Amino acid sequence: MAYLEVRNLSKKYNTSSDYVLKRLNLSIEKGEFVTLLGKSGCGKTTLLRVICGFETHNKGEIWLKDRIISSPTIWIPPEKRNIGIVFQDYALFPNMTAWDNIAFALGKDKNKVSETDKIMKIMSLYDIRNHYPHQLSGGQQQRVALARALIRKPDVLLMDEPFSNLDLEIREMVRDETLKILKDIGATVVFVTHDQMEALSISDKIAILEEGKIQQIGSPFEIYNHPKNMFVAEFIGRVNMLEGTVVDSYALSTVLGSVVSKEAIPYKEGAKIKFMIRPEDIRLKKDGKFTGTVIKTNYQGSLYDALIAVYIPYHEPIYIRILAPGSMNIKPGDRLSFDMNVKSKHHMFLVN
Amino acid sequence: MNFLNRIWLNIWKGKPPSLTLLFINLSSACILMMPLIYILSRAISSPWEKWSVIFRSRIPTLLWDTISLALTVALFTTVIGVILSWLTEYTDLAFKRYMRLIFTLPLVFPPYIGALTYIIIFGRRGVMYSLTGSSIIDVFSFFSVAFILSMFTFPYTYLTISGSMRRISGNYEEAGRSCGAPYSTIFMRVLLPLVKPAILSSSMIIIFYIMSDFGGVAMLRYTTFTSSIYFQMIGKLDRSGAAILSTLLIVFGFLLLALKAQILKKVSFYQSPKSNRIKNPIKLGKLKALAWIFILFIIFFSLILPLSTLTIWSIKAIHQGAVGIKSLYYIKNSLVVSIGAVLITMTLSLPIAYMKYRHPAKITSVLNNICHLGSIVPGILLALGIVFITNRYLTFMVGSQLILIIGHSMRFIPRNLQSAEASMSLIPPALDETAFSLGKKFSTVLYKVILPTVSPGVLSGGAMVLVSSLKELPMTLMLRPPGYDTLSVRLWLSASDGFYINAAPSGLFIVLASIIPLYYLVKKEKVKENGIS
Numbered sequence: 076m077a078y079l080e081v082r083n084l085s086k087k088y089n090t091s092s093d094y095v096l097k098r099l100n101l102s103i104e105k106g107e108f109v110t111l112l113g114k115s116g117c118g119k120t121t122l123l124r125v126i127c128g129f130e131t132h133n134k135g136e137i138w139l140k141d142r143i144i145s146s147p148t149i150w151i152p153p154e155k156r157n158i159g160i161v162f163q164d165y166a167l168f169p170n171m172t173a174w175d176n177i178a179f180a181l182g183k184d185k186n187k188v189s190e191t192d193k194i195m196k197i198m199s200l201y202d203i204r205n206h207y208p209h210q211l212s213g214g215q216q217q218r219v220a221l222a223r224a225l226i227r228k229p230d231v232l233l234m235d236e237p238f239s240n241l242d243l244e245i246r247e248m249v250r251d252e253t254l255k256i257l258k259d260i261g262a263t264v265v266f267v268t269h270d271q272m273e274a275l276s277i278s279d280k281i282a283i284l285e286e287g288k289i290q291q292i293g294s295p296f297e298i299y300n301h302p303k304n305m306f307v308a309e310f311i312g313r314v315n316m317l318e319g320t321v322v323d324s325y326a327l328s329t330v331l332g333s334v335v336s337k338e339a340i341p342y343k344e345g346a347k348i349k350f351m352i353r354p355e356d357i358r359l360k361k362d363g364k365f366t367g368t369v370i371k372t373n374y375q376g377s378l379y380d381a382l383i384a385v386y387i388p389y390h391e392p393i394y395i396r397i398l399a400p401g402s403m404n405i406k407p408g409d410r411l412s413f414d415m416n417v418k419s420k421h422h423m424f425l426v427n
Numbered sequence: 428m429n430f431l432n433r434i435w436l437n438i439w440k441g442k443p444p445s446l447t448l449l450f451i452n453l454s455s456a457c458i459l460m461m462p463l464i465y466i467l468s469r470a471i472s473s474p475w476e477k478w479s480v481i482f483r484s485r486i487p488t489l490l491w492d493t494i495s496l497a498l499t500v501a502l503f504t505t506v507i508g509v510i511l512s513w514l515t516e517y518t519d520l521a522f523k524r525y526m527r528l529i530f531t532l533p534l535v536f537p538p539y540i541g542a543l544t545y546i547i548i549f550g551r552r553g554v555m556y557s558l559t560g561s562s563i564i565d566v567f568s569f570f571s572v573a574f575i576l577s578m579f580t581f582p583y584t585y586l587t588i589s590g591s592m593r594r595i596s597g598n599y600e601e602a603g604r605s606c607g608a609p610y611s612t613i614f615m616r617v618l619l620p621l622v623k624p625a626i627l628s629s630s631m632i633i634i635f636y637i638m639s640d641f642g643g644v645a646m647l648r649y650t651t652f653t654s655s656i657y658f659q660m661i662g663k664l665d666r667s668g669a670a671i672l673s674t675l676l677i678v679f680g681f682l683l684l685a686l687k688a689q690i691l692k693k694v695s696f697y698q699s700p701k702s703n704r705i706k707n708p709i710k711l712g713k714l715k716a717l718a719w720i721f722i723l724f725i726i727f728f729s730l731i732l733p734l735s736t737l738t739i740w741s742i743k744a745i746h747q748g749a750v751g752i753k754s755l756y757y758i759k760n761s762l763v764v765s766i767g768a769v770l771i772t773m774t775l776s777l778p779i780a781y782m783k784y785r786h787p788a789k790i791t792s793v794l795n796n797i798c799h800l801g802s803i804v805p806g807i808l809l810a811l812g813i814v815f816i817t818n819r820y821l822t823f824m825v826g827s828q829l830i831l832i833i834g835h836s837m838r839f840i841p842r843n844l845q846s847a848e849a850s851m852s853l854i855p856p857a858l859d860e861t862a863f864s865l866g867k868k869f870s871t872v873l874y875k876v877i878l879p880t881v882s883p884g885v886l887s888g889g890a891m892v893l894v895s896s897l898k899e900l901p902m903t904l905m906l907r908p909p910g911y912d913t914l915s916v917r918l919w920l921s922a923s924d925g926f927y928i929n930a931a932p933s934g935l936f937i938v939l940a941s942i943i944p945l946y947y948l949v950k951k952e953k954v955k956e957n958g959i960s
Contacts, residue, residue: 154606154608157607166602179606223606224605
């Protein structure tokens with residue numbers, strides 16, 4: 076059995092008629108860094124709070140290290156679960172110094188002083204140990220909150236958008252430092268975010284949450300390249316979604332003309348499908364098969380993020396997002412030719 | 428001339444007030460200062476022996492009696508306030524919304540009326556005595572006095588502490604639990620420290636209240652500074668003695684204010700709850716019965732007992748024909764004074780509030796603070812000062828109702844100012860600036876543009892003044908023309924003579940009238956809660 080396992084979890088708030096979480100399953104191995112990614116309101120924070128024990132749930136059970144910590148009949152209180160949490164606003168106790176905040180988690184431990192000093196030194200907080208939360212920078216507050224959550228050596232560490240309150244400039248730095256600390260001690264982490272780039276860059280596994288269910292769980296590579304369904308495909312990264320009909324096992328017909336697939340199409344001839352092509356998979360070529368007009372460009376130095384329109388007689392124009400090298404000098408109104416292929420069988424979805 | 432102009436503009440930061448406005452503010456402040464200055468000068472000019480006699484014979488016991496009572500009541504009310512706040516803010520107690528309202532209701536009883544009901548029940552020849560042959564408790568003992576005063580003042584601590592608890596983010600509690608701490612630890616080490624500023628400031632409110640209250644304390648035959656000043660003046664006709672005691676009370680008050688500022692500086696925290704999550708209520712479980720016993724105990728002794736006593740005795744009074752044409756006469760006397768005070772304070776509060784927000788300068792805030800003196804200076808001191816001044820310089824006014832009305836206005840103008848200033852602060856300067864740019868005169872702007880917009884605030888302030896003035900006791904006793912009985916005076920005199928049945932109807936009338944300002948208080952708390960103002 077997995078280290079932390081959520082089985083068939085359903086949760087409904089008393090005030091609403093809909094379930095926030097619907098028969099949700101999730102398993103996490105020891106030492107894994109799993110990110111829950113989803114839009115706001117998809118239930119990710121609720122899931123975190125149920126795991127922590129701040130909310131009860133209606134059905135299903137949660138297992139940690141081979142024992143049930145939460146089910147409709149069993150409920151171990153949060154303080155007995157040994158699950159650490161870092162809140163979005165850190166929730167540092169304003170009446171305690173940085174040192175007291177961290178030491179608070181140790182209770183009446185004999186080695187309280189030495190342990191607290193040790194972790195503060197490791198996380199370069201020792202110099203600010205006597206400061207109150209309001210005297211700390213955002214990054215320092217975040218590290219104090221992390222130290223407070225880690226000092227009890229929790230079985231699982233939960234983090235609820237812990238970087239979202241930081242300025243962009245320092246966010247990446249704090250994130251790298253945090254990750255390094257977590258990797259060094261081999262912590263098992265469940266991380267919640269709505270920022271896909273953050274999720275892609277830091278996670279061992281990403282779980283995409285939507286409508287109270289996990290849509291897909293897998294490595295960032297799998298999620299990005301092999302989305303399981305259309306929701307995941309459209310949710311992660313930028314995509315062009317186009318409609319087509321299967322002609323044979325390698326060709327699709329679309330309003331733009333025929334598009335070729337690199338892998339065999341897993342659907343029958345004549346099936347209506349939607350397929351995705353990422354901007355970076357569209358190759359600009361002088362004698363490309365398709366031609367469009369540049370509508371707008373977003374110059375980023377090393378490349379252009381551009382939108383082009385392909386005009387077709389008696390049809391609405393088709394808009395396609397492309398990436399072009401920054402050295403190319405393109406501007407709205409230019410005409411560009413390009414080729415596009417469907418890269419993988421995972422990029423095609425049946426339309427019902 | 429240029430040079431003087433520049434200084435003048437500098438004082439007002441480039442926005443000098445019109446001379447009329449300045450004159451109104453200056454003269455109001457001067458009049459309000461006068462009684463205090465006169466008391467001080469009277470005390471200073473007293474012979475040295477007088478001081479030393481008072482210091483030796485009176486001060487030690489007086490200081491001890493006042494401080495011990497104030498601290499005991501502060502302790503009682505804090506414990507009650509914390510428990511009730513915790514129950515209504517953190518637990519799954521039933522009817523929480525109604526409880527919040529009920530716990531503020533005891534404010535409708537001025538302590539002297541509350542004290543009256545306790546004397547009726549537990550007094551030497553009270554109901555308990557006639558029923559059981561014993562009074563059960565001694566209503567005039569130290570702990571009874573502290574208990575009775577606590578029953579009618581705890582809403583102040585409850586309102587402050589529960590408001591503070593409501594603003595504490597639920598995240599702190601959850602963070603504590605995820606650190607493995609049991610609830611008791613979180614309560615003692617996180618929640619209590621966070622409400623400590625509220626506890627301290629509400630204790631200060633209580634301490635000031637007890638120090639300046641006259642009626643409740645005097646009715647229960649306890650001696651604090653205020654009651655001993657009164658008896659020094661009225662009983663012994665010893666003016667310099669009263670002035671010296673008053674001066675000491677003022678000094679004592681200022682020391683306390685300074686102490687409060689120091690303490691609050693040390694214990695205040697910066698909370699930054701970005702997400703104020705709604706707290707999951709704590710299940711009371713087995714404690715539920717205990718909680719309800721406590722709540723019912725408090726409700727019984729602070730509401731049910733006093734209200735039913737007043738009602739029953741008022742009915743008795745009607746049966747015995749003690750309520751008649753005379754009662755209307757008392758009501759009329761009360762209303763003449765109250766309405767007079769309302770008119771004066773409403774007229775003055777507008778220019779004073781306007782000055783505060785449109786011509787902010789050091790001098791403005793000094794004048795404004797002086798206008799608020801009535802809210803911290805015990806009524807008995809103001810009354811004493813006014814007696815001194817009228818007897819010395821304004822003998823033609825002695826024994827007229829006018830002096831009573833002026834006294835009440837001086838004492839209660841802060842109540843009007845509070846709400847007038849609150850509405851004034853919401854008016855954008857562009858409003859009157861536009862009017863000025865259209866060439867309107869200052870008085871036109873003030874009464875045609877500003878008044879209509881702040882009138883709700885001024886009127887609700889007027890309602891507060893009306894009721895405060897109806898309840899007022901010590902000043903009315905000292906300033907009234909001979910034989911001019913108001914409701915509160917009648918109540919006091921009847922009670923002093925032991926005619927409780929005659930006292931009850933006046934009490935009931937005042938209590939019913941007091942529901943008006945309570946309504947505004949509760950509404951203000953609600954507004955604060957929603958963060959509108």
